[in-house]
Amino acid sequence: MVKEQLRARSIRDERVLEAMATVPRHEFVPVRQASAAYEDRALPIGEWETISQPFIVALMTEAADIGPRDCVLEVGTGTGYQAAILAHLGARVHTVELNPALAEKARGRLNRLGYGDAVEIITGDGSEGYAAAAPYDAILVTAASPAAPQSLLDQLVDGGRLIIPIGSRHEQELRVITKVDGRTSARPLSSVQFVPLIGKEGWSDLGRWPIL
Numbered sequence: 001m002v003k004e005q006l007r008a009r010s011i012r013d014e015r016v017l018e019a020m021a022t023v024p025r026h027e028f029v030p031v032r033q034a035s036a037a038y039e040d041r042a043l044p045i046g047e048w049e050t051i052s053q054p055f056i057v058a059l060m061t062e063a064a065d066i067g068p069r070d071c072v073l074e075v076g077t078g079t080g081y082q083a084a085i086l087a088h089l090g091a092r093v094h095t096v097e098l099n100p101a102l103a104e105k106a107r108g109r110l111n112r113l114g115y116g117d118a119v120e121i122i123t124g125d126g127s128e129g130y131a132a133a134a135p136y137d138a139i140l141v142t143a144a145s146p147a148a149p150q151s152l153l154d155q156l157v158d159g160g161r162l163i164i165p166i167g168s169r170h171e172q173e174l175r176v177i178t179k180v181d182g183r184t185s186a187r188p189l190s191s192v193q194f195v196p197l198i199g200k201e202g203w204s205d206l207g208r209w210p211i212l
Contacts, residue, residue, distance in 0.1 A: 001025075005040040006058050013062045019088040020058050027113060028081035045079050049102065049195055052142060056174075056192065057082055060163045063176045063189055064138040066091050071133065073155065075126035075197070076142035080106035080119070086140075087118035094133045095119060096126035098198055127199030129155045136160060144172045144194040149201035153177070153184060165194045169203065 002021045011017060026037035029051055033043045042050040052060075060082070066072060068090030074083055077097035083106070086093045097103035103123045110116045122130055127149050129139070134155035141152070141164040152162055156179045165172035174189040196203040 001038040001040070001054050005055050009055055011055070011058045011062055015066075015089060016058055016062045016085075019061070019085050020054065023081070023084045023088055024113070025054065025081060027109065028079040028084070045102070049076075049078055049099070051079055051081055052194075056190075057085060059189060060140050060142075060174070061085055061089070063163050064140055064161050066138060070137040071135070073130055073133070073136045073139040073152075074142065075129070075139065075152070077103055077106045077121055078142065080110045080115075080121075082140065082142060083119045083121075084110060084113065084115045087115045091118070091138075093119045094122065094130050094136075096122045096124055096130055098124070098126060125199040127151070127197055127202035131155060139163070141165065141197065142194065143197035143202070144169065144192075145197040145202045148175075148177055148184075149199075151201055153179060158182075163189075165192050169196050 002017055026034050029037045029043050040053050040055055042053050045051050066089045070091045072086050072091040072093050074095035077095040083093050083095045100123050103121050107121045110119050129151045135157040138161045139152050144165040160179050162177040165174045167173055172192050174192045175186045177184050177186045
């Protein structure tokens with residue numbers, strides 16, 4: 001996975017590559033999907049959600065430029081894989097999941113694998129961030145939003161990075177938004193397709209769960 005999907009596609013941060021090589025991805029996919037855990041594609045995890053393909057996880061992590069002891073917010077816990085990668089890099093991770101069932105499963109999984117002390121899982125509307133632990137050095141959003149939620153921008157430190165897919169419900173551009181002196185600038189990373197970010201500052205008109 002690391003050699004053929006990440007190094008070959010321009011992921012250069014050795015710390016990120018080491019984390020991707022170490023965290024057991026097969027532990028974060030449903031048993032029926034275990035044989036495909038290291039393929040470079042998103043996989044369904046139930047509850048209308050997916051686990052992102054390894055390249056996208058690595059790309060977002062590299063762009064977030066995580067340092068040891070950084071305070072990081074993840075929006076969209078899913079199975080906990082991205083949170084585990086961030087924790088492996090030494091971050092203090094706060095991750096918000098809308099679906100209580102997924103949040104509870106992720107909490108048990110991360111505890112079992114030894115990442116529980118570094119990761120706090122919150123059930124709620126991630127589009128509004130998690131003000132209780134702000135400000136954050138980096139925020140990673142693993143669902144697509146029509147625009148960058150103002151709450152997330154407000155919760156970044158000066159110099160902080162927001163990694164987020166922005167666009168329509170069916171096609172988005174993954175962007176790095178950097179906040180400096182209260183002003184933001186953005187650069188594109190890749191064309192992507194994520195499930196919608198459901199919430200007050202995301203897609204608020206799709207009901208409780210997206211129709212995929």
